[in-house]
Amino acid sequence: MRQVGKRGRMNARANRLLKTEFMRRGVTRCEVCGSTFALTWAHRFKRRHMNTVEELSDYQNVILACVSCHQRYLEWDEEEKEMWFQRLRGIM
Secondary structure, three states, rough: OOOOOOOHHHHHHHHHHHHHHHOOOOOOOOOOOOOOOOOEEEEEOOHHHOOOOHHOHHHHHHEEEEEHHHHHHHHHOOHHHHHHHHHHHOOO
């Protein structure tokens, strides 16, 4: 069995915190299209630049998105991603 490193443990803890926070807020569908299929976290900033669980699990910097919307709107186009974060989180 493969060992999980520090980064993996940090991501796992952040994922648990995010799940709890999103459930508490009633966010259980893709925030872009409303789908419930293949949901994932879309981070405002690349995860490789985040070094704490608090940064990774900050509700203001994460959108719950289906894989399709994540790839189409949030992963590759910075302007599109910022538009969605502004629309959903009120962040400039």
